[in-house]
Amino acid sequence: MKRLLILGAGTGGTIMANKMRKLLARDEWEITIVDQHKTHYYQPGFLFIPFGMYTRPDVVKPKTSFLPLGVEVIFQEIDRIDGANNHVMLKDGISLRYDYLIIATGTRVVPEETPGLKGPLWHKNIFDFYTIEGATALADFFKTWPGGELVLNIADVPIKCPVAPLEFVMFADAFFVERGVRSKVNISYATPMSGAFTKPRASKVLGALLEEKNINIIPDFYLEKVDNDRKMLVSYDDREIPFDCLVTVPVHKGDAMIGRSGLGDEMDFAKAHKHTLQSDFFPNIFVIGDAGNFPTSKAGSVVHFQADVLTENLMCAIENRPFTESFDGHSNCYIETGFGKGALIDFNYDTEPLPGSFPFPGIGPFGLLKETRMNHYGKLLFRWIYWHILLKGKEMPIDSKMTMAGKKM
Amino acid sequence: MSQKVIAGVTVDVNEEGYFTNPAQWTKDLALAIAAEEGIALTDKHYAVLEFLRERFSKGEALTIRSVGNSGIIDIKGFYGLFPGAPMKKAAKIAGIPKPASCV
Numbered sequence: 001m002k003r004l005l006i007l008g009a010g011t012g013g014t015i016m017a018n019k020m021r022k023l024l025a026r027d028e029w030e031i032t033i034v035d036q037h038k039t040h041y042y043q044p045g046f047l048f049i050p051f052g053m054y055t056r057p058d059v060v061k062p063k064t065s066f067l068p069l070g071v072e073v074i075f076q077e078i079d080r081i082d083g084a085n086n087h088v089m090l091k092d093g094i095s096l097r098y099d100y101l102i103i104a105t106g107t108r109v110v111p112e113e114t115p116g117l118k119g120p121l122w123h124k125n126i127f128d129f130y131t132i133e134g135a136t137a138l139a140d141f142f143k144t145w146p147g148g149e150l151v152l153n154i155a156d157v158p159i160k161c162p163v164a165p166l167e168f169v170m171f172a173d174a175f176f177v178e179r180g181v182r183s184k185v186n187i188s189y190a191t192p193m194s195g196a197f198t199k200p201r202a203s204k205v206l207g208a209l210l211e212e213k214n215i216n217i218i219p220d221f222y223l224e225k226v227d228n229d230r231k232m233l234v235s236y237d238d239r240e241i242p243f244d245c246l247v248t249v250p251v252h253k254g255d256a257m258i259g260r261s262g263l264g265d266e267m268d269f270a271k272a273h274k275h276t277l278q279s280d281f282f283p284n285i286f287v288i289g290d291a292g293n294f295p296t297s298k299a300g301s302v303v304h305f306q307a308d309v310l311t312e313n314l315m316c317a318i319e320n321r322p323f324t325e326s327f328d329g330h331s332n333c334y335i336e337t338g339f340g341k342g343a344l345i346d347f348n349y350d351t352e353p354l355p356g357s358f359p360f361p362g363i364g365p366f367g368l369l370k371e372t373r374m375n376h377y378g379k380l381l382f383r384w385i386y387w388h389i390l391l392k393g394k395e396m397p398i399d400s401k402m403t404m405a406g407k408k409m
Numbered sequence: 410m411s412q413k414v415i416a417g418v419t420v421d422v423n424e425e426g427y428f429t430n431p432a433q434w435t436k437d438l439a440l441a442i443a444a445e446e447g448i449a450l451t452d453k454h455y456a457v458l459e460f461l462r463e464r465f466s467k468g469e470a471l472t473i474r475s476v477g478n479s480g481i482i483d484i485k486g487f488y489g490l491f492p493g494a495p496m497k498k499a500a501k502i503a504g505i506p507k508p509a510s511c512v
């Protein structure tokens with residue numbers, strides 16, 4: 001028997017297990033997937049937790065519910081990949097041989113990278129919302145917070161879902177307005193980037209939105225350390241921002257196992273070809289999703305589009321044919337802007353987000369790069385789509401390649 | 410795309426003055442661009458510039474943290490060499506395109 005081994009049973013690993021099990025003959029191919037945790041988190045839902053819109057049960061389900069029959073599941077920490085010998089070692093000493101390997105181990109937040117971030121104020125006045133623990137602790141904090149300086153800081157890029165911090169501050173604005181205490185809360189958005197977003201046109205539109213909502217943008221702020229005694233953020237060029245509540249998006253890294261295996265860059269992101277998704281080091285290793293060093297957003301929508309490409313290219317590799325698919329960096333993100341409205345951006349490696357309508361040109365129903373009610377419903381609907389269609393690798397009415405139809409230059 | 414004459418040499422640059430053809434770069438040009446930015450280049454500066462050019466040529470992301478991990482200088486020192494916006498200034502002087510601060 002030949003074996004396809006998938007590392008990580010999050011969004012990307014789960015989709016690939018479902019897609020590949022349909023394509024690979026069961027009497028010839030074993031598919032094995034490894035993850036350290038039994039719970040699947042709907043991570044986009046973490047954004048809603050601090051504001052009491054979702055609670056834990058809304059975002060968790062058992063991983064096994066989404067994996068098809070005929071896929072062997074091992075819950076165990078992965079220790080390292082031995083690419084030269086086609087083996088993966090698990091923490092408990094088990095060694096798994098593979099013919100093809102998919103790396104889908106995602107990214108993690110590492111607050112320890114910044115001095116003082118995980119200090120005495122951690123989960124007292126300093127929270128992250130990229131983990132379930134952080135998001136729920138912040139929900140509890142907000143229940144009784146009388147107001148003050150609320151600062152959202154992005155410690156460094158790249159981060160998962162680069163729009164989530166923007167959504168967070170816009171939700172915070174609406175949340176405190178609705179509670180009648182907005183005048184007691186000063187909201188700041190401190191980012192290492194030069195504006196609200198990475199791409200110029202979206203940055204302009206989103207920047208204007210923040211301004212309208214009286215959210216203070218502090219650009220080019222590159223965090224060096226957090227002074228817990230003085231409740232102060234300090235940048236490398238010695239600027240300071242005081243806070244009463246700090247919501248941090250900590251430094252992101254790939255899993256340390258990638259680094260140990262010699263397959264990553266200095267942030268432990270697995271190095272792979274941005275179009276074929278093949279590892280830079282071994283032809284029988286492929287990378288999908290947040291784990292890779294791809295120059296596009298680390299987002300569930302990207303993972304979904306990559307899965308179509310990876311399925312094709314993996315079959316090409318297995319059948320000894322040249323690659324037929326190429327990933328274009330397609331990303332598609334709903335952006336919650338508060339008060340029941342949302343925006344939507346659609347872009348790839350070469351084209352920045354543009355205004356227009358999506359997915360049907362001129363019709364929508366979603367509006368690109370503008371605030372509409374429909375976009376907000378799109379985001380809420382995404383949770384249902386995620387659990388019921390996306391993870392199972394079923395077809396969606398959106399092409400994995402970005403299209404210019406419906407976009408205005 | 411436009412052109413600019415730096416130290417008597419014509420080079421291709423974008424609207425913001427970043428090189429669009431890194432092959433046109435020389436150390437003399439770096440010296441001149443740095444002077445425009447009010448920076449007097451030292452060996453340490455050059456080591457950082459070479460590091461950035463090398464990463465760029467390999468298609469690797471240009472991040473402040475990667476400079477901090479390079480062994481050449483720490484992040485604080487990088488800010489010292491290129492005050493204000495170190496990555497943007499260093500990229501301009503190194504003759505490579507403006508780093509698309511990763512999405």
Ligand SMILES: Cc1cc2nc3c(=O)[nH]c(=O)nc-3n(C[C@H](O)[C@H](O)[C@H](O)COP(=O)(O)OP(=O)(O)OC[C@H]3O[C@@H](n4cnc5c(N)ncnc54)[C@H](O)[C@@H]3O)c2cc1C
Binds near residue numbers: 105298
């Ligand atoms: C707050 C927030 C909001 C977001 N909003 C959106 C959104 O609106 N739209 C959108 O498209 N995306 C959004 N995302 C991003 C999206 O959730 C991720 O991009 C996506 O889940 C990545 O999938 P992945 O398969 O690459 O990694 P993951 O789904 O994170 O899976 C990685 C898996 O690998 C396992 N693993 C890692 N290392 C090891 C090891 N050594 N041993 C064993 N197992 C290991 C982990 O346990 C995990 O299960 C959001 C994310 C966050 C945090």
